[in-house]
Amino acid sequence: MVSRSSCGVCIEHAESTFRVDGLCCHEEAALLEKHLRRLPGLTALSADVVRQQLRVHHDAARVSVTRITEAVAEAGLRAWPHEEDRARPAVARGWSRGLFVSISGVLVAVGAALGAAAAPRWALAAAFGGAAVAGGLPIVRRALAAVRLRTLDINALMLVAVIGAALVGEWFEGATVVFLFALAQWLEARSMDRVRRSVGRLMSLTPAEAILRRDGQDIVTPVDAIGLGEVIVVRPGEKVPLDGNVADGESDVDQSPVTGESVPVPKGRGSPVFAGTINGPGVLEVRVTRRGRDSTIARIIHLIERAQAQRAPSQAWVDRFAQVYTPAVLLVAAVTAILPPLALGAVWSDWIYRALVLLVIACPCALVISTPVAIVSALTVAARHGVLVKGGRHLERLADVRAIAFDKTGTLTTGRLAVTGVYPIGPMDRATVLRLAAAVEARSEHPIGRAVVALARAEGIGVDAAADFRAWPGRGAEARVGRATVLVGNERLLRERGVDSSPAADIIRSSERRGGPAVLVALRGELVGALALGDQVRAESRPVVTELKRHGLAPIVVLSGDSARAAQTTADVVGADEWYAELLPEDKVDAVVHLKARAGTVLMAGDGVNDAPALAAADVGLAMGVAGTDVALETADVALMGDDLRKLPYAVSLSRATLGTVKANVAFSLGLKAVFLLLAIAGMATLWMAVVADMGASLLVIANGLRLLRFRPTA
Structure with a gap:
């Protein structure tokens, strides 16, 4: 897109997305952002550790995609434009790293065997030095990049610790630290790939080509070249490539990729169909109503990406804590290395070694990754089941909901x-x-x-x-x-x-x-x-209200513009605690505000269109049945893509499970850090123990967050 500024200068606005290999912790992301901001023509950028993704808004006339990838390399990382990365075989992304980690491990084992056999020092130095080089080249490259940018990240801390171990004669420990750190980073990357693959499955729901019927002939055509009003043919078992209405034919369509509905939906002449859904036994002729970039699934994917890029409150707190934690531990390490030898005459090498252990502990990787991996996993699995949550902030707020207000018509009925x-x-x-x-x-x-x-x-x-x-x-x-x-x-x-x-x-x-x-x-x-x-x-309304009450949500309130008799009858049938009738849209807003004042955090559930003011007034606005409804997708904080109200208790359960996982991860990470700080100062921890504890903690919190990908509805 090209636009002209007020001074007459042409500005070619562009948004570019890159895959960044090796982006594994918050410090590296901050380092990368800091370096890229020096480039001219950048208007906005964000680095996502969980998805190893970099999104850049820039003036293409001033800074090209090639220059951005070069700048990423200057920061010690490698980047590919999104289109090139999709074309790369998955095996090409990690085999070389795994090979060098394996070589490093073998050389450590050889060095240990040589040491046990009392081999010459040169043989030990060759084995352990080779192990350090094989496993440590990426560490050195990124550490030097960090130093050039006047920043200390985990790679710089690890490099200092390894060099320090070598200087005090701990060759075996130095090589072991490099191997364990490289192994842990490789395992961590493999674990995070599970999240990325899960997200990627959502991103690849629609086919790139469609069968276009024109002048009685069927032509395989790229979806981007198909216009509104044209007719496409969807054969049995194929994915629907574009949103449209059935012009001819009958079939059952699996809408679970979009709405989460488990049962295929019958489709006939005039029925709407969505891109990304799967056709059943019949042949459908579909008249296109939306281009590919404007389809329902494209909008959902865009909203998911936007949601995953948003920081949840817990993540923001962790990031602020990490900014204080690392400098504080570095200060403690410096004091530990210098003060006891100077003030008490202690042995320098002993206290320098303890300070090196503290340097390893100073990395907050496990703490920083503890929140986003859980949030992204939850957002992904929710979308897979037809629940679109617009960000970590809304997910955490959903976990705090104490009362629910339902619009009657179209929601409970x-x-x-x-x-x-x-x-x-x-x-x-x-x-x-x-x-x-x-x-x-x-x-x-x-x-x-x-x-x-x-x-x-x-x-x-x-x-x-x-x-x-x-x-x-x-x-x-x-x-x-x-x-x-x-x-x-x-x-x-x-x-x-x-x-x-x-x-x-x-x-x-x-x-x-x-x-x-x-x-x-x-x-x-x-x-x-x-x-x-x-x-x-709705048949499911009463069971849903019962389930919500079992989760401790009260009161459950029915808001209606209908008569008192209609509102009361519906409330009695579904088992709601309170009802309010003959309400105008502004009256519903007042009802929500009053409910918040006496009950706390409130969720308002409606259709997302007529109830937009009330949804906005609530702490969490939930719209249901919004597949194909642009206004509802934009209005709601949480959207149920289908008409199945049973997804609401699922969303509440998932949000609470996510918040519990985040709290457990943060508590575990902080607790382990505190224990090893004390052990290091007391001289009871070694370098390799610190690496195992730190990187092991990262792997454990990632694994704990990944468990959310298996979270299933109970009904």
């Missing part, structure tokens, strides 16, 4: 009128009453008419042809079915036409108490039946 009961009056049977009503309503466009016809078809009842149809707005309709006139409408219509509706009085009152209308059916001027309608409560 289906939001669509449905026939809840068919009641014959007199000798006529139920099926005949429904058949007569459907015959008249088949000519109507009213939601009540559609609900009546839908029930008849669902029950296999044929819809007879009607003639002389006439609609009475606000009252009902009449038509001739066969040779008889049939009226379908409310009390007012029947009264105007001289039909006695008193036999249906109890049915009418019962339906009104439930918040829905009643429709009366008259044949040849006689009342023959009644139909009760209502906005049906």
